Amino acid sequence: MSSPQRPIGSTLSAARTVLLGLQHMLIMYTGCVTVPLVFGAAAGLDERTIGLLVNADLLVAGIVTAVQSLGLKKVLGLRMPVVTGATFSALTSMILIQGQYGVRAVYGAMLAAGVFGLLVAVPFSRLIRFFPPLVTGVVITVVGLSLIGTAGGMIAGPDPAAADYASIRRLAPAAAVIAIIVLLARVGRGFVGRIGVLLALVLGTALAVPFGFVDFSGLAAAPWFGLTSPFLFGAPSFPVAAVVSMCIVMLVIFTESTASIMAVGEATGDRVDSPRLARGLATDGFSGLLGGVFNAFLDTVYAQNVGLIGMTRVTSRYVTAVTGAILVVLGLVPKIGGLVAALPGPVIGAASLVLFAMVAMVGISTLRRAELDHGHNLTIAATALGVGLLPVFVPHFYHAFPAAVQVIAGSGIIDAAVVAFGLNLLFNHTGRKPAAEDTESGTDGAGAGN
Structure with a gap:
């Protein structure tokens, strides 16, 4: 990567x-x-x-981005040019918790995970060697693949018994959005190419008007300025299974953020030592506290913005601090949240489909650096991927277990993270190291030829 144009300060x-x-x-x-x-x-x-959730999401993302960019003394923040936003990694667990315990439990678990994140940020930053591309690649791949069904549901419709379920009326605008994204990726240049999904949402919404999906009548009642009420859904609740599930998700988010933070360090030429990484990860935990109070979501460092730094070679952290300020302003305008919430389901579903698949491809790209032809790495990745995708392809796989187990094990992301971490620890950090002849001959318990 070419050297940065200016230092981060x-x-x-x-x-x-x-x-x-x-x-x-x-x-x-x-x-x-x-x-x-x-x-x-x-x-x-x-x-x-949903409009209120969008506003809360933007508000918290803005605050956390500003803290990461500018720092909060020596307690929180990387003081690096990063942008944070809601992570897909928590979605599956949030949906499972909501279905079992209700929305109040979602935000109670998020608060608990925020406290947990603040407490474990320092020790986690010292254990990064246990989270190589082998582990992070599997987790990120499962994050993307596990959400494709959700995107498909938004396209087809919420009720399989409905007359228009997966009808041409719903599939046509979705197909148009995907086609626009692909077209802009092919012919778009520079900035236009990088905001292709956003442009596709706008154009797709316009194309959905004749199909009767677009209704902005509710926007008139939304005020121009306002703050999302804390604890919108009532006092948070803290079911043990929900808390455990979300705390494991926080560790997954730490893994996700660490990869992006290290990439920022490479892009800027700025050293990321353990204390600095700990402050950055603690800020992810801080997002859990803010999200739990203001009905928002857990945040992570966004990789797409790291890529933009490499493209523009502008590494000033004050630029991303301004991004945080813009997000805060948007979060204080309820009409914007209402506008986004009114976007047609097939349009959002189609854009989400591409985004989630891109996340999966990032995971696959990460796995390419995992030395799958070395020792037992192929078996580790294959086992973790298979176990992680079980509840995705067989949604009621754990139905015979207690509800608490279903909430935790029902998340393929959690399953994949636990199995990948555990097997990597077992095979690569304890016991007998794989012999050189094992690697050369390709012998592996799976017989997969690695």
Whole structure:
């Protein structure tokens, strides 16, 4: 990667700083608002409530981005040019918790996970060698694959018995959105290519008007300015299974953020030592506290914005701090949340389908660096991937177990993370190391030829 244009503490002109900050916001915006849209649809929330979740999501993402960019003394924040937003890694667990215990348990578990994240950030930052690409690649792949069914449900419709379920009326605008994304990826250049999904959402919504999906009548009642009420759904509850599930998800998020943080360090030439990494991860935990109070979501460092730094070679952390400020402003405008919540389900589902598949491809790309032809790595990855995808392809696989077990084991992301971490620890950090002749001859317990 080419060297950065300026050091991370440099300042640019006000106009350029705002413009570059806006560019960062546009690139991460679709991924950020997709999380509340998908969760709201899965939880059966009405359009107004989903709009409030979108606003809360943007507000918390903005605050956390500003803290990561500027730092909060020596307690929180990387003081590096990063942008954070709601992570897909928590979606499956949130949907499972909501279905079993209700929305109040979702935000209670998020609060608990936030406290847990603050407590374990320092020890986790010292254990990073136990989370190589072998582990992170499997987890990220399962994150993407496990959510494709959710995206498909938004396209086809919530009720399989409905007359228009998976009808041409629903599939046509979804197909148009996917075609627009592919077209813009092929012919788009620079900035336009990088916001192709956002542009596809806008164009797809326009194309969905003739199909009767677009209804912005509720926007008139939404105020221009306002703050999402804390604990919108009532006092949080803390079922043990929900808390355990979300705490494991927090460790998955730490793994996700660590990969992006290290990439930022490479892009900027700035050293990321253990204390700095711990402050960054603790800020992920802080997002859990904010999200639990303001009905938002757990945040992670966004990889797409890391890529933008490499493309522009502008590494000033004040640019991403401005991105955080823009997100905060957007989070205080309920009309924006209402506008996003009114986007047609097939349009959001189609964009989500591509985004989730991209996440899976990032995981597969990470696995390419995992030395799968070395020792037992192929067996580790295959086993973790298979176990992680079981509840995805067989949703009631754990139906005979108690409800608490279903909430935890029913998340393929958690299953994949636990199995990948455990097997990597067992085979690569304890006991007999694989012999050289094993690697050379390709002998493996799976007989897979690694």
